[in-house]
Amino acid sequence: MNIVTTKRFDKQLEKHNSKSKQRLANAIDKLPDGDVLKMKGxxxxxxxxxxVGDYRIIFMMEVNIITLIKLDSRGDVYKD
Incomplete structure (x- = not known):
């Protein structure tokens, strides 16, 4: 499965330290497995x-493509 990212996701990822980035990368590599739920509403x-811990990654899953859209803390990721 191909994984692509948006500019917004890339910007948000750059704000994290190397340990967090590694943890996020490991979780992304395992997609679509992991603690994944379909978004409601x-x-x-x-x-x-x-x-991924206190963070949430919002993504779209299509036939052979996963698009990572947004990365933020649990409280902020669902805003806007």
């Missing part, structure tokens, strides 16, 4: 979230 049926 959105018009996009392919929108999911991955829990």
């Amino acid at each position: 959105h018009n996009t049926p392919t929108l999911y979230r991955l829990r």
